[in-house]
Amino acid sequence: MNMFRIFSSRPAPAPIASAPIARERLQILLAHERGTRGQPDLLMALREEILAAVSRHVALDPDKVIFRMERGKHVSTLEVDIELPNEPGLPLAATG
Amino acid sequence: MAKVLVVTSGKGGVGKTTSTAAIGAALAHRGLKTVVVDFDIGLRNLDLIMGAERRVVFDLINVVQGVAKLPQALIRDKRLENLWLLPASQTRDKDALTEEGVGRVISDLRNSYDWILCDSPAGIERGAMLAMRYADEALIVTNPEVSSVRDSDRIIGMLDAKTVRAERGERVEKHILITRYDSTRAAKGEMISIDDIMEILATPLLGIIPESQDVLRASNVGSPVTLNSPASAPARAYSDATRRLLGETLEMVVPSERKGLMDLLRGRRAA
Numbered sequence: 001m002n003m004f005r006i007f008s009s010r011p012a013p014a015p016i017a018s019a020p021i022a023r024e025r026l027q028i029l030l031a032h033e034r035g036t037r038g039q040p041d042l043l044m045a046l047r048e049e050i051l052a053a054v055s056r057h058v059a060l061d062p063d064k065v066i067f068r069m070e071r072g073k074h075v076s077t078l079e080v081d082i083e084l085p086n087e088p089g090l091p092l093a094a095t096g
Numbered sequence: 097m098a099k100v101l102v103v104t105s106g107k108g109g110v111g112k113t114t115s116t117a118a119i120g121a122a123l124a125h126r127g128l129k130t131v132v133v134d135f136d137i138g139l140r141n142l143d144l145i146m147g148a149e150r151r152v153v154f155d156l157i158n159v160v161q162g163v164a165k166l167p168q169a170l171i172r173d174k175r176l177e178n179l180w181l182l183p184a185s186q187t188r189d190k191d192a193l194t195e196e197g198v199g200r201v202i203s204d205l206r207n208s209y210d211w212i213l214c215d216s217p218a219g220i221e222r223g224a225m226l227a228m229r230y231a232d233e234a235l236i237v238t239n240p241e242v243s244s245v246r247d248s249d250r251i252i253g254m255l256d257a258k259t260v261r262a263e264r265g266e267r268v269e270k271h272i273l274i275t276r277y278d279s280t281r282a283a284k285g286e287m288i289s290i291d292d293i294m295e296i297l298a299t300p301l302l303g304i305i306p307e308s309q310d311v312l313r314a315s316n317v318g319s320p321v322t323l324n325s326p327a328s329a330p331a332r333a334y335s336d337a338t339r340r341l342l343g344e345t346l347e348m349v350v351p352s353e354r355k356g357l358m359d360l361l362r363g364r365r366a367a
Contacts, residue, residue, distance in 0.1 A: 021316055022317070025144070028150065063168075071149075076150075
């Protein structure tokens with residue numbers, strides 16, 4: 001049977017190796033997860049304090065606040081998207 | 097009308113998460129607004145298979161407990177605009193999930209999605225029960241191997257007894273998805289046959305996914321196999337299964353890898 005094997009499949013074009021990508025993804029993820037295990041939830045604390053700070057100046061709907069995270073190897077970014085109601089009299093609307 | 101599909105199996109490692117991601121992406125690719133929900137509390141992995149692991153902020157438990165609102169926890173896929181992920185919690189106790197809480201989340205999702213895919217944890221404990229609780233349909237992922245078939249049988253029994261639909265006297269529509277199918281070993285009679293599995297489980301077959309390197313490659317790079325290599329054998333099999341899920345009738349074949357001379361000589365049975 002073995003001698004027939006040479007007919008059965010031509011070698012596929014070598015795909016870009018995916019294992020190094022897997023390794024890097026895991027390294028980044030696990031570095032974050034190990035660092036935060038057993039720690040108080042940093043994101044949750046940040047969220048509450050940011051919301052409290054902004055609320056002191058403008059009326060906002062906490063449901064209209066979206067936090068997006070992108071964890072990277074060297075830096076991570078936290079994106080906070082706050083929808084501010086455009087009512088007359090609000091300081092932000094007045095300057096805009 | 098929204099459909100809730102639980103992807104379940106009883107046994108671990110059979111391909112639930114891979115299948116959830118692949119079928120979720122295939123549904124979204126067809127223009128259906130789809131959310132994949134990870135119910136594996138404490139051991140989430142759907143985020144990793146979907147390539148969204150670096151973007152998780154809130155999770156299912158945050159939503160159930162009211163700490164975050166649903167739109168704040170949903171992560172939109174960067175490749176498909178109709179695909180969303182609701183991740184499981186990595187840290188919190190799985191007892192934090194309540195039946196009422198999950199019910200609220202599912203019913204909110206029903207308002208804005210066409211398909212809600214619930215990726216069940218392995219086992220028959222609380223997490224698996226909650227994943228299937230509100231399902232309209234169930235995908236039972238089964239490997240052609242005795243322990244997997246036995247566990248599938250067990251899960252089928254639970255779907256018929258412990259879901260909301262079952263308790264109301266309605267049916268949960270069930271489908272078998274056979275994964276990691278190796279046609280070479282099947283041809284040699286080394287693997288329990290599809291016909292035998294169908295006879296034992298007496299549940300309709302949705303698709304047969306061949307064992308393939310493409311599945312591992314897709315998980316390495318964090319992309320559902322139907323997106324990462326759409327022309328590959330497993331991706332074609334998942335696409336066919338998805339079309340059947342949507343009601344199309346397609347001939348049941350096992351898509352094979354690129355054919356060699358021997359396959360042609362053998363009569364292209366697996367084409």
